[in-house]
Amino acid sequence: MRFAIWMVATLLALPALAVPPIEHWKTPRGSDVYFVPRSEVPLIDISIDVDAGEARADEPGVAMLAMHALLNKMPERIGEKQPWQTIIESGNLYNTRIDADRAQMTIRLDRSAGLESLLAKEIGDQLARPVYPEELLRYTRRWLAQQMPEKVENAPTSARLQATAMANHPYRLAAMATHDSVDDLSNMQLRRFHKRYYTPANLSISIVGDIPRERAVSIAETLTAYLPDGPAAQPLPAVAPAKIDAPRQMKAISRGPQKAIVLGVPLAPSQSIDDTAALLLGNYMLGGSSFNSRLFKTIRAEDGLSYYARSQLDQMRSGGLLMLTAATKSERREELQKRLNEEFNRFWQQAPSAAEFAEMREQYLLQMSQWGATNSELLTLVADVAFHKRPLDYYSQLEQSMAKLDAAKLHAVWQRYIQPDQLVVIAEE
Amino acid sequence: MSRFLFCLFLLFPVLATASNPLLRATSFTLDNGLTVVLYPDHRAQQVHTELWYRVGALDETLGKGGLAHAFEHLMFRGTKRWPGDGYTRQVRALGGSTNAWTSADFTWYVNTVPSRSLDAVLEMEADRMRNLTIDEKTMRTELQVILEERRMRIDNNAQQLAIEQLQHKMYGKHRWADGVIGSEADLQGLTIGDFRGFYDRWYHPNNATLVIAGDVDPATVKASIQRYFGAIKATTLAQREPLPQPIAEVDRKQVLKASAPNSMVMLSWRLPAELPGTDRAALRVLAEILNGGAREQGLRELSAGQWGHYSDLGRDVPVFTYGSQLRRGKKWSALQSDMLRQIRVYQGDSLYAEDVEIARKKLPVHKLFSYDGLNDAAAELGLYASLGRSVADEVAALQQLSEVSRADVIRVAEHYLTDDTLAVVVVDAQSMDN
Numbered sequence: 099m100r101f102a103i104w105m106v107a108t109l110l111a112l113p114a115l116a117v118p119p120i121e122h123w124k125t126p127r128g129s130d131v132y133f134v135p136r137s138e139v140p141l142i143d144i145s146i147d148v149d150a151g152e153a154r155a156d157e158p159g160v161a162m163l164a165m166h167a168l169l170n171k172m173p174e175r176i177g178e179k180q181p182w183q184t185i186i187e188s189g190n191l192y193n194t195r196i197d198a199d200r201a202q203m204t205i206r207l208d209r210s211a212g213l214e215s216l217l218a219k220e221i222g223d224q225l226a227r228p229v230y231p232e233e234l235l236r237y238t239r240r241w242l243a244q245q246m247p248e249k250v251e252n253a254p255t256s257a258r259l260q261a262t263a264m265a266n267h268p269y270r271l272a273a274m275a276t277h278d279s280v281d282d283l284s285n286m287q288l289r290r291f292h293k294r295y296y297t298p299a300n301l302s303i304s305i306v307g308d309i310p311r312e313r314a315v316s317i318a319e320t321l322t323a324y325l326p327d328g329p330a331a332q333p334l335p336a337v338a339p340a341k342i343d344a345p346r347q348m349k350a351i352s353r354g355p356q357k358a359i360v361l362g363v364p365l366a367p368s369q370s371i372d373d374t375a376a377l378l379l380g381n382y383m384l385g386g387s388s389f390n391s392r393l394f395k396t397i398r399a400e401d402g403l404s405y406y407a408r409s410q411l412d413q414m415r416s417g418g419l420l421m422l423t424a425a426t427k428s429e430r431r432e433e434l435q436k437r438l439n440e441e442f443n444r445f446w447q448q449a450p451s452a453a454e455f456a457e458m459r460e461q462y463l464l465q466m467s468q469w470g471a472t473n474s475e476l477l478t479l480v481a482d483v484a485f486h487k488r489p490l491d492y493y494s495q496l497e498q499s500m501a502k503l504d505a506a507k508l509h510a511v512w513q514r515y516i517q518p519d520q521l522v523v524i525a526e527e
Numbered sequence: 528m529s530r531f532l533f534c535l536f537l538l539f540p541v542l543a544t545a546s547n548p549l550l551r552a553t554s555f556t557l558d559n560g561l562t563v564v565l566y567p568d569h570r571a572q573q574v575h576t577e578l579w580y581r582v583g584a585l586d587e588t589l590g591k592g593g594l595a596h597a598f599e600h601l602m603f604r605g606t607k608r609w610p611g612d613g614y615t616r617q618v619r620a621l622g623g624s625t626n627a628w629t630s631a632d633f634t635w636y637v638n639t640v641p642s643r644s645l646d647a648v649l650e651m652e653a654d655r656m657r658n659l660t661i662d663e664k665t666m667r668t669e670l671q672v673i674l675e676e677r678r679m680r681i682d683n684n685a686q687q688l689a690i691e692q693l694q695h696k697m698y699g700k701h702r703w704a705d706g707v708i709g710s711e712a713d714l715q716g717l718t719i720g721d722f723r724g725f726y727d728r729w730y731h732p733n734n735a736t737l738v739i740a741g742d743v744d745p746a747t748v749k750a751s752i753q754r755y756f757g758a759i760k761a762t763t764l765a766q767r768e769p770l771p772q773p774i775a776e777v778d779r780k781q782v783l784k785a786s787a788p789n790s791m792v793m794l795s796w797r798l799p800a801e802l803p804g805t806d807r808a809a810l811r812v813l814a815e816i817l818n819g820g821a822r823e824q825g826l827r828e829l830s831a832g833q834w835g836h837y838s839d840l841g842r843d844v845p846v847f848t849y850g851s852q853l854r855r856g857k858k859w860s861a862l863q864s865d866m867l868r869q870i871r872v873y874q875g876d877s878l879y880a881e882d883v884e885i886a887r888k889k890l891p892v893h894k895l896f897s898y899d900g901l902n903d904a905a906a907e908l909g910l911y912a913s914l915g916r917s918v919a920d921e922v923a924a925l926q927q928l929s930e931v932s933r934a935d936v937i938r939v940a941e942h943y944l945t946d947d948t949l950a951v952v953v954v955d956a957q958s959m960d961n
Contacts, residue, residue, distance in 0.1 A: 116571040138570045187885045189892025244831045353786030354683030389615035402671030464622020471571035472899045
């Protein structure tokens with residue numbers, strides 16, 4: 099009974115979340131739409147999220163190029179602007195981001211310009227029927243190829259780590275694109291990829307901003323009106339760490355005097371929101387909370403070993419990746435790697451003390467109460483709900499799960515998901 | 528002109544002066560000289576505070592490079608009331624986050640916390656304005672951290688390294704040659720006495736501006752500010768040393784061979800300290816035109832991305848910068864030639880009127896978008912107040928962008944972007960495999 103009373107008291111004491119209620123509906127074509135009206139600033143933010151990340155790519159780079167070149171349109175008249183030019187030349191913003199899981203387009207509009215309907219029509223047409231005209235594609239392809247490494251071994255250290263840690267999973271494909279693989283992609287490959295994955299059931303729309311719901315409904319319908327028919331993509335296989343005998347250590351070349359060390363371990367997909375809460379809080383305590391994390395306190399504040407020392411937990415649809423990173427001068431890199439390993443092992447082996455746990459959970463809950471304070475933060479939260487098909491009250495549920503956690507439960511979840519024998523280390527030399 | 532573009536020009540509004548959200552800000556000054564700026568925004572129960580000190584790398588002396596920035600690090604290392612990491616620990620315990628920045632002109636300390644904890648962070652910020660404790664061991668540890676920061680930002684970054692080397696050429700044996708973070712030799716030589724002297728010299732209420740943005744009630748917060756900061760005494764501030772003039776006779780070109788994905792060319796023109804408002808506006812538009820990408824076909828073939836930058840928000844003389852990354856397999860010398868040719872195009876009749884029109888529309892909208900974040904709005908207000916400029920004047924300057932003509936852009940390009948003030952930095956990328 100005492101426990102029950104304590105639980106009620108804890109739940110009642112939770113601070114109010116800043117994330118406003120999220121509205122949801124489906125377009126006539128079957129795409130999910132998520133909407134939060136917010137009128138304090140005259141902005142409209144839109145996120146279009148497609149289950150068409152690099153893990154879906156048959157050829158490295160095809161998911162990236164399919165999204166980056168999506169708004170390339172053959173002009174019907176001399177001097178006609180490209181849809182992306184129309185957006186950015188009016189000062190509005192247009193961005194694309196493609197990772198292993200997801201292809202995302204975000205658009206920020208000045209509400210007072212009244213451009214949203216026009217742009218929805220232009221973008222909707224391109225989303226449905228991109229021709230990827232060769233005359234324009236060659237510019238986008240060349241631009242993207244320039245961003246890619248000459249060979250896979252020269253990819254950024256964190257990307258190499260993901261590819262190695264996910265060696266048995268399609269998520270490894272996110273780090274496989276090179277200059278030449280992108281440069282070889284053809285118009286037909288892009289169109290094939292688009293037809294297969296840019297379907298109504300594979301795409302969601304998130305809208306945050308200063309418009310009434312009726313306008314949001316209209317924008318979402320216009321964006322999705324002519325998408326090609328097709329089923330939702332089959333879920334990717336779950337990340338299932340395979341048993342290996344010894345930790346994998348690899349080298350990377352760095353010409354500078356400072357050398358980075360990156361440790362990483364793959365995670366199976368979270369089985370419940372309670373597990374997710376434990377993993378999030380565990381990462382926060384280990385290295386995700388800047389000044390107050392264990393990595394920061396030991397490696398930076400006590401040892402002066404590194405300017406940054408942090409951990410990052412990427413939770414994708416079919417699994418995740420925990421990464422620890424820090425960097426130091428050549429002479430101290432072995433010491434740094436030893437310290438990172440020690441902190442990783444210490445967190446895995448011993449449950450945090452009740453005092454440390456309580457302090458960090460309180461901080462996390464207070465920070466959650468401020469999530470979504472800006473429109474761009476709010477759009478990210480809403481788009482995550484959309485892409486991961488989470489319940490509308492997901493953040494409230496997460497807060498409740500966090501409040502129910504204790505140090506022992508957190509440690510048990512951490513040990514269940516984090517397998518030290520799966521550790522991959524990449525050390526720059 | 529397409530139907531779509533026609534609609535665009537018809538509908539696109541210029542950000543009206545009266546609608547600029549920064550004009551919501553109010554300000555006052557305490558008796559001890561602390562300037563306070565309040566900016567209400569009630570979207571969430573959150574406040575963002577920034578305490579700006581008018582001291583930066585330009586106030587250091589030769590041989591003490593990096594002192595201002597290193598001191599910023601020590602401001603998180605304890606007071607009598609909050610010893611050790613007590614400051615950061617307490618901000619986190621309140622559910623907040625904290626950080627700080629140092630520039631050539633200023634050092635500013637930021638906190639974001641739930642609005643109910645505003646008083647607590649004000650009290651802590653006031654505490655460390657005068658009650659910092661600095662010990663030798665902590666200082667030595669923090670200097671190691673700063674050397675790692677230097678390796679990350681400068682020594683491992685070919686572009687920054689090249690800029691630093693160019694500054695050495697331009698300023699010679701002067702403190703400013705090393706930039707904000709300082710050289711390893713200078714950092715290793717800093718003493719406890721340097722830090723204590725620096726603190727006593729510059730960290731006073733009459734050398735500071737406090738900005739509070741977010742879920743704040745201007746009517747009630749004044750009492751809190753007075754309670755925590757009002758008792759701190761003002762002091763007579765030290766005279767600032769005059770800024771150095773660049774050395775005119777040196778070869779202002781630096782080519783650095785470095786391991787980098789792409790080569791890069793950066794052209795930099797030093798401008799007169801005082802510029803008319805119309806010229807400042809036209810230079811901003813010109814920088815935005817360059818941000819829009821290369822117009823000339825030859826340059827497009829060579830450049831993997833280009834940018835322009837102009838700023839006059841500081842004590843140092845204004846600089847106009849034009850940079851571009853080289854496509855792999857091309858020669859940087861060709862890129863440099865084409866970039867200079869591009870500037871000559873803008874100095875003549877070949878400048879497209881449409882480019883001017885687009886650039887002057889983009890700038891105010893980008894500003895409007897930046898106000899989504901409390902931190903961006905607060906930083907802008909802190910900067911204006913620290914420079915002694917009024918928000919109304921700066922908002923009016925923004926409005927002035929809409930009046931920039933094609934002739935204005937051609938005129939400033941001709942007048943200011945001349946060979947005698949040009950410095951060139953080249954990063955000649957070497958293969959990662961060599």
